[in-house]
Amino acid sequence: MEQGQKKPFSGPVSVLHGRWLPKTAVPVGYAALIDAFDLAVPIPITLAAIGPRHKVYQAEGWKLYTPRHEPEASLTGHLTFALRYEGLDLAVLKMLFRATGPEAVVEIVRAAPTGAYARRLWFLYEWLLDQPLDLPNATRGTYALVVDPEQQWASEGETSSRHRVKNNLPGTPAWCPMIFRTPELDDFVARNLGEEARRVIAEAPADLLARTAAFLLLKDSRSSFQIEGEDPPQDRIQRWGQVIGEAGRRPVDRMELERLQRIVIGDARFVHLGLRQEGGFVGEHDRVSGAPIPDHISARHEDLPDLIDGLAAFDQGPAARHLDPVLAAAALAFGFVYIHPFEDGNGRLHRYLIHHVLAERGFNPPGLVFPVSAVILDRIDEYRRVLESYSRRLLAHVRWRPTDRGNVEVLNDTADFYRYFDATPHAEFLFRCVARTIDVDLPEEARFLRTYDGFRAGLSLMIDMPDRLLDLLFRFLRQNGGTLSKRAREKEFAALTEDEIARIEALYAEQRHD
Structure with a gap:
């Protein structure tokens, strides 16, 4: 087992971390790493596993991949799978790096010094822990993006020549929430x-x-x-x-x-x-x-x-x-x-x-x-x-x-x-x-004000009414679908004639549909 690893990587399981799988499957990526290294970290919203079907699908908080996606049952295999298919979970990665220690990451980089995933992991280790690894600066390999912009929203980024990567993380080591593309x-x-x-x-x-x-x-x-x-x-x-x-x-x-x-x-x-x-x-x-x-x-x-x-x-x-x-x-x-x-x-x-x-x-x-x-x-x-x-x-x-x-x-x-x-x-x-x-x-508020202004202007040509009562009349009409209620006719607006009420209701309807 790798340094810091508490138990072997899981085989097929039906439940992991209290979360049932849709089918018995092999946890991979972050799910496998959290389990094997016993990482006390908030579980990602979606975990990955290898299912028996030759179809990738998502259900019940799991994304099930096909047997051809199954990684090597090692730290390198599961980390590569996570970066390739699951994006960056910085809290998991930082706790994992603390559990494995620096030598495990050094070995990954030395085994594939030009590999994009190895150099991304190297950068992330030093960025998250603020501790340089015992590695010389990279001299070969195409510059790789730290965040896959097809998976997660990223910044424009700046070049890190030591790792030959482009740091396009949206924050700093002190604070960097991540957002997946959906x-x-x-x-x-x-x-x-x-x-x-x-x-x-x-x-x-x-x-x-x-x-x-x-x-x-x-x-x-x-x-x-x-x-x-x-x-x-x-x-x-x-x-x-x-x-x-x-x-x-x-x-x-x-x-x-x-x-x-x-x-x-x-x-x-x-x-x-x-x-x-x-x-x-x-x-x-x-x-x-x-x-x-x-x-x-x-x-x-x-x-x-x-x-x-x-x-x-x-x-x-x-x-x-x-x-x-x-x-x-x-x-x-x-x-x-x-x-x-x-x-x-x-x-x-x-x-x-x-x-x-x-x-x-x-x-x-x-x-x-x-x-x-x-x-x-x-x-x-x-x-x-x-x-x-x-x-x-x-x-x-x-x-x-x-x-x-x-x-x-x-x-x-x-x-x-x-x-x-x-x-x-x-x-x-x-x-x-x-x-x-x-x-x-x-638009609703703008429409409301246009209706109110038109109603107010039209009413002023019919009746002299204080602003307070005019506001109340408009509110009553609005609350009652454009009709003045029996209660309002008999109380606050008892002085209005039936003809005036009919004209007021027609004015309100006209402004509402103007």
Whole structure:
């Protein structure tokens, strides 16, 4: 067996790591490496195995390959298979390199010094562990891409002459989420939603656009509080809306995040401001004992400065700038909420970071904020499932104990679990939310204002009515499908004649279908 290997590579199995296979099959790639080296790391969303059929298919969290795809049952064989077919899982690779030690990777490179997979592994070892291997600089071999851009979204990259590779990873060793290419993401990126949004608003009058933008901004601010189960006063909603409207103007770093937290919290008498100084989790407490019942455990407080610096470097670095803005926003915002660096305010700051990236990269039309929080609120169950897509896999590998204050203390090194996560489900979800705002919310709000303006102008030619009552009349008609209810006729608008009501309803219908 290889150095650090706990047991031989598996033969055919029906279940691995608590996950049933669709058919009895031989685990390969990351599945085989995690099992053989007993790696305590979040399991990839999809694992690979060699099945009996001569057809590649995917089911129940597994991708089954044909017998002709089966690699040699060795470290080299399974690592090569993983890089070739499964892309990069940086958390698994880093933990594996620590388990094997440097000599195993040196042997792989010496056995195939010009091989693209060997040189990629060599680069990844030194990049992830910041430890040079006892190897001379490569002098032969075609330059290879570290990330296969057919499998995962990558940056433009920079050359590493030592390894004869092009480092096109989208982040840095301090923080580098990865996103797989999927048909859904390919379609969304090809749509160029930012340009679609600009076309939607291109013909809108300036005053109409300004009012639409103001409404959507307020809607997003209110929804962000509602997601957290809060119902703050209007002035607090407006203040946070103003902050969202300024997103993208300042770089996101620790100082800026702490400034934003102070604004979010408002009354900080019972909340510690700044980075946490103890553990953190999301979940409940036992009603009897007060012991924590976590659904998600946050990064250790000792790791927060490095993680936040890494997150900031990702946001400001040239590598991530090559990513589509929505992909970058998903990686940054969901990475932040998994780290959960503050005692309170993480959820609203997480959604603020979406606005930050979209605005800073010029994705939004100038002066317009996509009401992403409002769409998330409408899709709250899907949002929670997306958050849990990683939290549940992470939770199984965090060792912790309860503290006497009803908190958690993490006992193992977990920083890499937050640095290197698979942000694919998060990117797909965020794209769906942004597309909904462009396809539905933006045109709907503009249509609403046009209808309201036309109704208001037409009504002023019929009747003199205070703005307050006119707004109420329009709202009643809108809520009741264009008809004034019997209650409204008898109460608020009892002074209207039947003929006037008929003309008002006709005016509303005319504006609705204009």
